Amino acid sequence: MATNGQKLASANEAQSGAREQLLEAASQIMREGDTIDLSLSELSLRAGLNSALVKYYFGNKNGLMLALLDRDMGKIVVELNALVAKDMPPEEKLRRHISGVIDTYYTFPYLNRLMMRMVRDAAPIEAARIAERYLKPLSDAYEVLIEEGVKAGKFRPVDPQLFYFSVTGAADRFFSARLVLRHCYDQHDISPEMRDAYREHTIELIMRGLLAD
Amino acid sequence: MATNGQKLASANEAQSGAREQLLEAASQIMREGDTIDLSLSELSLRAGLNSALVKYYFGNKNGLMLALLDRDMGKIVVELNALVAKDMPPEEKLRRHISGVIDTYYTFPYLNRLMMRMVRDAAPIEAARIAERYLKPLSDAYEVLIEEGVKAGKFRPVDPQLFYFSVTGAADRFFSARLVLRHCYDQHDISPEMRDAYREHTIELIMRGLLAD
Secondary structure (H helix, E strand, O other): OOOHHHHHHHHHHHHHHHHHHHHHHHHHHHHHHOOOOOOHHHHHHHHOOOOHHHHHHHOOHHHHHHHHHHHHHHHHHHHHHHHHHOOOOHHHHHHHHHHHHHHHHHHOOOHHHHHHHHHHHOOHHHHHHHHHHHHHHHHHHHHHHHHHHHHOOOEOOOOHHHHHHHHHHHHHHHHOOHHHHHHHHOOOOOOHHHHHHHHHHHHHHHHHHHEOO | OOOHHHHHHHHHHHHHHHHHHHHHHHHHHHHHHOOOOOOHHHHHHHHOOOOHHHHHHHOOHHHHHHHHHHHHHHHHHHHHHHHHHOOOOHHHHHHHHHHHHHHHHHHOOOHHHHHHHHHHHOOHHHHHHHHHHHHHHHHHHHHHHHHHHHHOOOEOOOOHHHHHHHHHHHHHHHHOOHHHHHHHHOOOOOOHHHHHHHHHHHHHHHHHHHEOO
16 A cells, blocks of 8 residues: 555656656747747647646746747756866867757757747746746856857957857757748758758867867 | 929839838948847937838838848848859958958848848748748858868868858947947947957968868
């Protein structure tokens, strides 16, 4: 016979399962439709769950979108901080970071647009939380990484904030341009091979652009 | 006494005036709100014109957005083609082009998102027209420009299509990130000085990234 503790654990598990299912369904809809606009009925259909659960877990659609941002951005910040802390040449750190950014945008092509939308439309306190939790840590990590490379005589001195915009922009543009690829080049999705080619291209372009003479 | 011709010319002028006013009002709303979503009532208020004129000139809101895309993108294609045709070292052509891209995105920060939205939501025939008129000519011009630079021994051989995504992405990210700047760095708009700093940064990063050893 199950104890109360076991029952609670099992209820929590089911709960977390439905919550994750809703987030994953939203993620898939955004990725496939190349959009960050989603309807609750579409979401409910895809997740195979009653749309009332959105209200239960997230309050409303905006709450669900914030939770998706937390799910997808959290990892990036943790990984970048771990990378910056490593004992490794700064050029190698940056190569790995750019590679990680490309992979992230390949998996979550909506991520940048989602963040912009949340910062734009969220209540000021929520926008400040997003900035504090994701944007500032990323910005700080770039500052440390560039400074380290400049001190080691490896990087040109560049403005880390501007450099951050260049890197994420170059990575984001490719994956948010799937529709352009479709209409101009008759490529119906970005294959892992194209992702790899773009990863190589971007790393090479940016590293050469940054390295000291 | 005005002739019929003069009357017609004057009517045409007034007409073109109202049409241009609506486009300019839409452009300002998109720029200031960092959005490509606009309401007809907001547009009508800003332009000081009856919103029925949108239907008269453009059919519907989507037609107005297409006309705005035509207004803002047309110039870019013409200028890039003129630049490619010039008798000038390829590095200098590319520097000038990147500089022009930065200026365009500074003036029309919504342009990339507007194009993506139109390609995504327009009827297939309209999406094909956008691709034919704007995206393919840009892509072709990049191909010619890169090939010229490689032949002259100035550029590394890179994939022009991937390179195109890197350049527009780096330029676009900065100007579509005004909200991030506001929340993270307390900068309430992008000043002409910041635009100039980003222009220098981007040209330097990309040219160094592309130049042959």
